[in-house]
Structures are given as C-alpha cells and as structure tokens.
Amino acid sequence: MYRIVKKRLLAQGIALLEVEAAAVAAKVEPGQFVIVRVDEVGERIPLTVMDFNREKGTITIVVQDVGYSSAIITQMNEGDEFQDFVGPLGVASEIEKYGTVVCIGGGLGIAPIHPIARGLKDAGNHVISVLGSRSADLLILEDEMRAVSNEVVIATNDGSAGVKGFVTDGLAKVLSDGHKVDAIWAIGPMIMMKAVVEYTRPLGLKTIVSMNPIMVDGTGMCGACRVSVGNETKFACVDGPEFDGHLVDFDLAMKRLAFYKDEENRAKARLECHHEGGHH
Amino acid sequence: MAANKIPRHEMPCQDSKVRAHNFEEVALGYTQEMAVEEAKRCLQCKKPLCRTGCPVEVLIPDFVKQIAEENFEEAARILKVKNSLPAVCGRVCPQESQCESKCILGIKGESVAIGRLERFAADFGMKSKAAQIEKVEPSGKRVAIIGAGPAGLACAGDLAKAGHAVTVFEALHVAGGVLMYGIPQFRLPKDIVQTEIDTLKKMGVEILTNQVVGKVTSVDELMENGYDAVFIGTGAGLPYFMNIPGENLNGVYSANEFLTRTNLMKGYKFPDYATPVKVGKNVAVLGAGNVAMDSARTALRLGAENVYIIYRRSRDEMPARKEELEHAEEEGIQFRLLTNPVSIEGDERSWVKSLTCLRYELGEPDASGRRSPVPIPGSEFEIEMDTVVVAIGQGPNPLVTTSTPGLELNKRGNIVADPETLMTSKPGVFAGGDIVTGAATVILAMGAGKKAAAGIDAYLKTK
C-alpha cells in the first residue's frame, strides 16, 4: 500500500498529495506519470508527477476534482493509502541545454510543468515560466514555480493577477520583451495546448506538449491512449506523453476525451447522491 | 458395450439464451458419474498417441485411469506432474488440435474428452484440501521473473520446487497475465487462476505487482542487484490495428482494451466497479481467433443486440477453439465471412456510425495449399455500427526488450532463445511464452516456463 504522508489543498477542488512510493521515486524523471488506484473497485487513474524526493522515497501528485475518481482522491487524507501506485510511466522530458526555454502551465498543468522547469533550469537554461489560470485564486504553485524559474509571467482570464488574458498572451509578452526563445513546453487543457501550438507554429518555435488521453494500463497493452501525431497513431503512455505539438491532431484528441461522458456523469451523480443521502 | 461404442459425453452448459446475458461460466463441468463413464472410454493404449499431441506430454492414460477408478485426487496429482495449470488448460486448450486430435478413438469415432476430464480432475483436486507443499532445501540462488502470465507462473513454480528464491515482477495490479485480463470470466473463472497464484505464494514465491520492468527497474539492474538469473515472460500484449481510416473514432476498441476494461477492471459491474466499458446496439468484431470470440461474446453480455464477427477468410480457417466457435454461434453471434473491413465512418461527434466492408471469394490454392481469399471488385457495402472491436492479433511489447541491451530479437521483435534451455543471447537471461513464440497458447507458454525453469536450474548449478 502507498501511504499519503502530506496533503495540501492548493485551490478549490485541487489537492497536492505526497505519497510513499520509494521504487517510483528512485527512478522517476520530469515528464513521467504514475497510475493510481484508490481501492479494489477503483479505476486506474493517470497522474503526472509534480515532484519527487529520492531520499524520502516519496512522489508528489496534484489532483483536480473533475469526476468520480478524482473527487475521491482529492478527499483522501494524510495516512490514507492508495491500493495501487505504478510508475514511473511514459518517456521522460528531453532535458538538455537549449538556451532560453519558456515553460507554460495552464490551470492544473502548472503541476506537471514544475519538475520540467526545474530540470531545464538545472541543465543551465534560462527558464521563463508562463502560468495561467482563470483567476488569481485558482492559480496554483506560484511560489514553487518562482523557485525553479528565472522569470515568471502570470496570465489570468479575468485579470485578477498578471496579464489579463490567456497563456498565449503571456507568451506574447515574453516574446515582445525581446527574448530569443529556443524551446517551449506547454502543459494544460487540450484547448490551451492547441492555442499555444497554433500561436508558435507560424513562428517556427519548437513546442512540446504533454498529452492526457484516456488510459487504462499505461504500458502499451490496450491502445486506449492512442493519439495521432504527424498522421501516425502513437500510444501516449509509452511513446509519450510528450510530443512535438505541431504534429499533434488536437481536435481528434479532444473528441476522444468524451468517449465515456455518459458513464462518467452516471458515476458522478451516484457519488453526489451518496454524499447527500448517505445511502447506496 | 465396448468402450469405443459409448458415445463421448457432452459437456453440460448453461442454456445459451440465459448465458448470453450473464458472466457466469458457460461450461458447467462433468459430474462424477459422467467423468467416470467418460474415463472408461479410454483404451489405455500401450503407446498413447494422445500424449504426442499434448505440448507438455501430460500423462493422459494414467490420470484418466485414476478417474475411471474413482481415485480423483490421485488423478489430479498425476496431472500436476507435467501441467502446472490443469484447471486452466482443461478449460482453454485447443484440445481438438492437440491431445484429442491424436486419440486413437478419434480415428473412427469420437476421441476421449481429455480436456473435460482434465478439468474435472483438476477442479476436484482444487476443492479437496490444498495440495501439500513440500519443504525444500534452499539453494541460496535468486531468480527474477518478469511477467506473471502462464509462462512466468509455471517457471516460478518449478524453480521454487527446486529450492530457488523466486520473485515475480508484474506490471499490472494483479498477477495472471492474459488469464486475468484477457480471457473472460464466463470461460475461465478468475478464482481458479487466483487459487493457482495463491498456491505459488504458499510455496514461497514472492509476487510483486505494479512493477513495470523497463521503467522501475531493468533486466541488467536485476542481475546487478543479486539475482542469479532472470526469466522474461512478458507475453504478446501489444495490440495490432488494421490501419484503416476511422480507427481512432470513439467506439473503436482494441480487443485488449475492451477485454481489460471488462475482465481486469470488472467494467461489467459498472458503476459498482468504477471503470466504464460501453457497447452500442451493433458491434463488429474484426478477426476470428479466440480473442475475437471472447470479444464478441463479451459484447453480447454487455447488452449489444447484434454482434458480428467479420473475417476475411472462410469458416475452416477461423483460428478460434472449436468449442468457442460453437458456443458463440449458439449464443447468436453472427458470422460475416469472406468479408474484410476497409474503413470505419464516423458522425459529426466522431462516433462510429458504420463499417464499410469488401466481399471476398476463395481463389486458387497458394503455396501452403490453402485457398487464399481475393477481394471482389466493387463489392463494397456499408453496415450500421456503434462499436468496433479490433481483434486481429498482438505483437511483443517492447518495454523490456528495448531496455535490455544485448538481447537478440528476431525481425518481429520477439526474443530469440535457445530451443533447449531457453537462454537468450544474454548469459543468465532466459525467455519463454508469447514473447518468444508470438501469440500462441496457454499450454505452450506454460510448457516454455517449465522448460526455462529446467534450463535455469541447470545454469545455476554451473555457477
């Protein structure tokens, strides 16, 4: 069993959990993810690693309540245990010295961008992080990101912090400040990653995105996670999750996320009914 | 009546109309009376041809004789001499092309129902008190096994009996391989597989789940960390797609995903179990092997109205076990033979809407003597469809092989192993089962695991 040793609520419905998983912590690299299962009847839920501590043997994940299983996970507490916790999965980010790198994290995407920014900075890059959220109160991990970036630009949709607008507006600011950017990492909702990629395509700026399709095993066995990259079918769990954003078919990827919408709504409704009525 | 005049005993089964809507086991197993009567049909041949048809040469006449004499426990014990998983093999071996195809009675009439008898004796052995586990002298050697499918489990069992300390590393959250995630409950109840795994644990085999070798550790690291030998039994888990337009639409599954959601994750009990699986009214399964039959029959049980098997060749070439074909037909699976899908069409929301196929006819015999199918030009037709399950085969998963430098592979990505010892190009590293042969059968994988255990034991003695 994999015990939660620390829990922190980062914003409404977003929890940070530090979990004992020594074998995973010994091997994980930025960009990789884990799959967790709450209990015997639980789903296998993929979550990107936000931080790791090799000495303590822990992995930190950040989870947003978007449905049945993530609701249960965000309500878990210190001392609670995951039944299963497997990883590290996926290919690690290609951390090397590029020069100036922009790390864009949108919403929950700030969590997975964190270890990548740190890795890039440690590799000698000038790291400019662009953090986006709907409003200031939903902006997570700002301090942690400042600690691993040379510069931070914030963009909120309502203008309650930083630039008013989207992460693309934050990126526009970085570019207009005259930075010569050598590579970009962009992680967040598919729609955000698509917007960034459309923005950087005409500029010819290398843009890496991290895909989050529906997964089951995470080992290349089921094919649920297939994404179309450069007109080739790839399995995001083993070939990715990071890909060259300019080659990704985002429209297809977004549609595939809706595969189980009906069932997911049923499960969520049941959870809410449990909460209100306390019966099953 | 002479033994060979008694007709072969039919297997009692759940009624096809009832079972098409539940996940309970289809075949119910012989009663003691049936088993004894069936066993008495065996001629106890001096040169039992049946054994030559079994990949692990189960002591067939010997165990059958014990059933005939009502020594069921002894029958179970004899089975286990050659076969670590008789309750599984009795259910899933393609007996008609193996042991039973060679039985002397089959020449003029019907062969002895060896598989059914095997299942009967093995189940009896399981129900009666757990097999005694003998204490063995520890050898002081440690062996790591990668993959807890039939190959890995059989290898683990034999190595433990030889006194070696065995640790199994399994990627998924349960052990069993395809027996757990692929073959459905209604054909192979999961508690049978679990009982076998529990027996191994009682023998001292350590099984670590959630360990993806190639990620959390590697073959070289295992060797550096004190394992004296490694066995790779990672199977053929990489699903093939057809590469036709529309395969990434919603509603298209690989058979692996469809079966994993249903069996491993128990999606058929959604929402009590949290993993969803869905089928529409009309389901097409592409392919005609065991995996395809399992997918089709699963779709039916999940509530589909029309389930089609779509296959390019003709009935005779369908690779599935005979019993599964018959059961599928009885349950109402519809076969569209000499038919090949060319594209899948979607609606505006990117959901499967229809399947376009081309009709085929049998042409001239090819080099192998089989008449190969040739497409009939202009014969395209479209069938309305909500769900498509691609079950055209699986290849080797590259996670272990690509993370192991110096491991020789063939051009399909399978590991090359010495046919006698199953040692690979890396000293001390052995491999067997589907990762070596390509997708095959449970009994072949199990046999390979046992052969590798012998190879490993011999290797460890030289060290």
Ligand SMILES: Cc1cc2nc3c(=O)[nH]c(=O)nc-3n(C[C@H](O)[C@H](O)[C@H](O)COP(=O)(O)OP(=O)(O)OC[C@H]3O[C@@H](n4cnc5c(N)ncnc54)[C@H](O)[C@@H]3O)c2cc1C
């Ligand atoms: C590689 C990867 C990394 C991820 N990292 C994080 C992370 O760090 N933090 C975080 O909060 N979320 C992350 N996600 C998304 C997270 O897995 C989903 O939000 C979660 O599975 C939703 O499950 P649910 O039961 O709560 O919601 P549901 O109501 O079941 O689903 C809500 C939506 O989530 C998506 N989803 C559902 N099931 C899965 C699944 N098995 N795999 C992937 N997506 C699914 C679908 O789009 C669905 O419509 C990641 C996904 C992937 C693939």
Ligand SMILES: Cc1cc2nc3c(=O)[nH]c(=O)nc-3n(C[C@H](O)[C@H](O)[C@H](O)COP(=O)(O)OP(=O)(O)OC[C@H]3O[C@@H](n4cnc5c(N)ncnc54)[C@H](O)[C@@H]3O)c2cc1C
């Ligand atoms: C749906 C279906 C139905 C079938 N029906 C029949 C039948 O009726 N009769 C029959 O004889 N055969 C049948 N087969 C074939 C049979 O199941 C296989 O030939 C057999 O299971 C192969 O055994 P194996 O041990 O080589 O591999 P598998 O059973 O595939 O087991 C391999 C194990 O290794 C694990 N693994 C893989 N990669 C890693 C890694 N990197 N690290 C750790 N663990 C890893 C996997 O998770 C898995 O548990 C069927 C197969 C399928 C898919």
Ligand code: SF4
């Ligand atoms: S293991 Fe399979 S092939 Fe061998 S005797 Fe048993 S059923 Fe027949």
Ligand code: SF4
């Ligand atoms: S060949 Fe048939 S009749 Fe002869 S021993 Fe084997 S099972 Fe019995």
Ligand code: FES
């Ligand atoms: S999640 Fe199953 S292959 Fe990627």
Ligand SMILES: [Mg+2]
């Ligand atoms: Mg869910």
